[in-house]
Amino acid sequence: MCNVNNKELKVSAIKNGTVIDHIPAENLFKVISILGLENIPNQVTFGTNLESRKLGRKSIIKVADKFFEDAEINKISLVAPQAKLNIIRDYEVVEKRVVNVPDEVVGIVKCFNPKCITNHEPIVTHFAVQSKQPLELKCRYCEKVTTEKQMEIIK
Amino acid sequence: MIKNKSLVSITDFTKDEILRIIELAADFEADPNQRLLEGRIIASLFFEPSTRTRLSFETAINRLGGRVIGFSDANATSTTKGETLKDTIKMVSNYAELIVMRHPLEGAARYASEQSRVPIVNAGDGANQHPSQTLLDMFSMHKTQGRLDNLKIAMVGDLKYGRTVHSLIQAMSHFSPTFYFVAPDELKMPNEYKDFLRAHGIPFEEHRDMNEVIDKVDILYMTRVQKERFSDLLEYQRVKDAYILHNSMLESTRPNLRILHPLPRVNEISTDVDSNPKAYYFKQAENGVYTRMAIIASILGVK
Ligand SMILES: [Zn+2]
Numbered sequence: 323m324c325n326v327n328n329k330e331l332k333v334s335a336i337k338n339g340t341v342i343d344h345i346p347a348e349n350l351f352k353v354i355s356i357l358g359l360e361n362i363p364n365q366v367t368f369g370t371n372l373e374s375r376k377l378g379r380k381s382i383i384k385v386a387d388k389f390f391e392d393a394e395i396n397k398i399s400l401v402a403p404q405a406k407l408n409i410i411r412d413y414e415v416v417e418k419r420v421v422n423v424p425d426e427v428v429g430i431v432k433c434f435n436p437k438c439i440t441n442h443e444p445i446v447t448h449f450a451v452q453s454k455q456p457l458e459l460k461c462r463y464c465e466k467v468t469t470e471k472q473m474e475i476i477k
Numbered sequence: 478m479i480k481n482k483s484l485v486s487i488t489d490f491t492k493d494e495i496l497r498i499i500e501l502a503a504d505f506e507a508d509p510n511q512r513l514l515e516g517r518i519i520a521s522l523f524f525e526p527s528t529r530t531r532l533s534f535e536t537a538i539n540r541l542g543g544r545v546i547g548f549s550d551a552n553a554t555s556t557t558k559g560e561t562l563k564d565t566i567k568m569v570s571n572y573a574e575l576i577v578m579r580h581p582l583e584g585a586a587r588y589a590s591e592q593s594r595v596p597i598v599n600a601g602d603g604a605n606q607h608p609s610q611t612l613l614d615m616f617s618m619h620k621t622q623g624r625l626d627n628l629k630i631a632m633v634g635d636l637k638y639g640r641t642v643h644s645l646i647q648a649m650s651h652f653s654p655t656f657y658f659v660a661p662d663e664l665k666m667p668n669e670y671k672d673f674l675r676a677h678g679i680p681f682e683e684h685r686d687m688n689e690v691i692d693k694v695d696i697l698y699m700t701r702v703q704k705e706r707f708s709d710l711l712e713y714q715r716v717k718d719a720y721i722l723h724n725s726m727l728e729s730t731r732p733n734l735r736i737l738h739p740l741p742r743v744n745e746i747s748t749d750v751d752s753n754p755k756a757y758y759f760k761q762a763e764n765g766v767y768t769r770m771a772i773i774a775s776i777l778g779v780k
Binding site: 435437438439440442443444445461462463464465466467 | 563583603604606
């Protein structure tokens with residue numbers, strides 16, 4: 323525990339808010355984009371290329387005064403399936419949460435099929451999650467399956 | 478309830494709905510001039526040309542006494558000026574009571590069904606779905622075999638890219654079939670469909686040679702083996718003749734065997750088969766009109 327606390331000190335502490343830990347370092351900016359953190363007025367601090375036994379290099383994001391809904395936070399499961407959330411109130415961790423792959427993915431992911439209508443007209447993509455591990459997303463429109471390897475995050 | 482429902486993918490219809498379409502198609506065949514759509518307007522939007530499918534649908538609409546508006550090629554419309562599919566569908570759904578559409582992009586019909594105020598009948602969206610073809614194939618099987626249950630069905634040729642065989646597998650899964658897949662290695666049935674069959678407990682065998690299965694099946698479903706599908710042209714040269722059906726191969730087949738093909742055929746069925754009473758592909762195409770009458774009449778609730 324002592325060790326963990328030391329690492330967390332590398333990014334300044336927050337009084338109230340959410341700490342998102344165990345984000346694969348290479349997906350930090352995808353998580354920021356999926357959660358729309360570049361467009362909110364809250365104080366956001368992040369650290370990246372931190373050492374992690376599980377992930378090699380990880381990132382961590384701290385968002386002050388922000389508490390996410392499950393549906394919102396589960397969106398990041400596509401790029402950070404092992405992410406852990408610490409809910410902070412008055413500098414204390416009051417709750418820990420993990421992320422779950424949702425049953426449906428709306429937006430976020432591009433359909434891998436170049437002949438899919440969603441890649442030719444301004445349409446919000448919509449997938450049914452056919453398998454969570456490994457991730458398989460079935461497009462509502464072209465009915466093709468986008469796998470984890472083929473997955474590309476929009477914007 | 479089929480009324481007011483779009484038909485985008487064959488999986489949109491339940492077993493009972495499929496059987497209802499087949500029953501209605503038989504009814505229209507027995508009496509093809511039922512003017513149930515007198516004075517009503519149906520749109521036929523072909524964003525890519527397909528003369529065969531368009532004529533079949535438009536004949537069906539005309540037989541029902543309905544009127545057709547639309548286009549047969551997107552080059553003739555404002556879509557070439559950059560109008561979105563959404564806008565075209567929004568406009569046309571103000572004029573027509575049902576839209577038949579064909580589009581080169583996959584998923585176009587599903588998207589249109591979400592934008593349209595009126596039902597959409599998918600007449601083909603790229604390599605994805607073509608459900609009226611599947612229903613006419615099933616009507617043809619039912620008509621020639623007197624049943625859909627427990628049929629032994631051989632599918633021959635391009636089983637990898639052929640959307641008709643993929644849809645047919647899904648739709649026939651309601652009726653306890655046995656499948657025999659005959660294809661060159663490069664064009665074998667994809668794993669996702671074999672997994673689907675295993676999950677539904679439907680038996681299938683895979684073969685490279687048609688002669689191994691031809692004598693034991695009720696339906697021989699032929700498809701085109703296209704040169705463009707091969708990464709190795711030598712491989713194409715080597716296998717192409719093995720997927721051509723000749724009349725001499727039919728000698729000891731079952732008397733009830735019927736040969737189906739979604740057409741157009743190139744050379745995969747030799748012309749000497751055409752006069753064999755087991756050849757059914759031209760009649761199958763005619764069945765398409767009755768099947769499409771059944772689809773349109775039931776969606777519009779006039780039958
Ligand atoms: Zn798609």
